[in-house]
Amino acid sequence: MIKRLLPWPLLTLSLIVMWLVLNRSLGLGQIILAVIFGIGAPALLAPLRPARPRVRHPLTVIRLILAVGHDVVESTIAVFLGVLRERRQPVRSAFVIIPLELRDPTALASLTMITTVVPGTVWCELARDSSAMMLHVWDVPDEAEFITFFKRRYEQPLIRIFES
Incomplete structure (x- = not known):
């Protein structure tokens, strides 16, 4: 009671x-x-309130937090420098659709928050079936390379933490 x-x-x-x-x-x-x-x-x-998630690999959580912290600092500097050099060398911003393997609602929410925290990326949309997400990326010279980086850096650890 x-x-x-x-x-x-x-x-x-x-x-x-x-x-x-x-x-x-x-x-x-x-x-x-x-x-x-x-x-x-x-x-x-x-x-x-959603069901309480079960974290399966706590060390992966720590590694992911450190990676996001590193990316926040690195991206802040990159965006700052991009703003300074924009007239000489324009940035190549684009909307990027990233296919997702992630299905856990808490993991998807975590992924969108990570995307929002890192300067230079903005989460725009999640497909109804959670099969893909659309991001706006400040400077993306190679879209395929960015997708590979994003999935390896953020999605794979979240799958390990919440789904494996």
């Missing part, structure tokens, strides 16, 4: 604190509203 009422106690506490901070009041009415909101919102939204 308590798990049903408080499915995520830390979220409940965070919502209560957030309510009180945003309303700048510790009055009894605000405290009651904060508790109602803090308990009610997570309990009502619990059925919408």
Whole structure:
């Protein structure tokens, strides 16, 4: 019963604190509203939460995080330099469709977040059957090479983490 009422106690506490901070009041009415909101919102939204994913290879998670961190720094520099040299040498931006083997919903969400975090790539669309995703890439001299890099660098580790 308590798990049903408080499915995520830390979220409940965070919502209560957030309510009180945003309303700048510790009055009894605000405290009651904060508790109602803090308990009610997570309990009502619990059925919408996806199943908890099972991470199969924790070391691959660490390697992927380090790779994404490296790519964020490298891409930030590349985009900055691309902006500086654009008049002399225009960038070759393009929409790239990447075929996907990945099917796990959590892994797909992770892939879209990784794509959004790395400067120079923007996730645009996911096919209805999750068989491909469309990205806009800031500078892509060779589309086939980029697809191979993307799949090896991001998709394969996510398959290993969530599906294998």
